[in-house]
Amino acid sequence: MAAKIGPVTKVSKELLDLLNDSIARELQVAIQYMWQHVQWGGVKGFAVKDELKSIAITEMKHAESIAERLYYFGGIPTTKPTPIYVGSTLKEMISQDVKDEENAVNLYKKVIAKAKEDGDETTRLMFEEILKQEEDHHDTFATLMEDL
Numbered sequence: 001m002a003a004k005i006g007p008v009t010k011v012s013k014e015l016l017d018l019l020n021d022s023i024a025r026e027l028q029v030a031i032q033y034m035w036q037h038v039q040w041g042g043v044k045g046f047a048v049k050d051e052l053k054s055i056a057i058t059e060m061k062h063a064e065s066i067a068e069r070l071y072y073f074g075g076i077p078t079t080k081p082t083p084i085y086v087g088s089t090l091k092e093m094i095s096q097d098v099k100d101e102e103n104a105v106n107l108y109k110k111v112i113a114k115a116k117e118d119g120d121e122t123t124r125l126m127f128e129e130i131l132k133q134e135e136d137h138h139d140t141f142a143t144l145m146e147d148l
């Protein structure tokens with residue numbers, strides 16, 4: 001039986017590992033923001049809860065698109081999120097979220113650079129789109145933080 005013909009673009013193991021790291025982080029924040037959305041408290045939390053819900057859904061979509069890309073290259077997407085931190089006060093929650101978005105921005109810049117190096121335009125473009133959204137999330141959480 002002939003071997004299955006692989007994807008046109010060949011990428012490095014390093015890029016595939018970065019994609020799986022990205023998936024683990026997206027899973028983490030999707031769950032983290034969802035539970036923060038459930039556990040918010042106080043009057044200020046009222047203004048924050050819808051934002052948490054909508055960003056949680058965006059993160060889940062990121063996880064899915066990245067997983068599709070990884071699977072296309074023959075990788076198996078991880079089911080394990082990086083450690084989730086919900087926090088007990090709104091201030092604890094949002095200050096953690098600011099850090100997680102900062103981490104996402106840094107990681108995705110690395111992914112973009114590696115995809116570029118590997119000549120993988122599709123992954124590069126995909127992550128440029130995602131990066132824009134993570135910068136927005138960072139800005140949203142950083143702005144909310146000012147009033148907590």
Ligand SMILES: [Fe+2]
Nearest residue numbers: 026058059062
């Ligand atoms: Fe994301």
Ligand SMILES: [Fe+2]
Nearest residue numbers: 101133134137
């Ligand atoms: Fe994000």
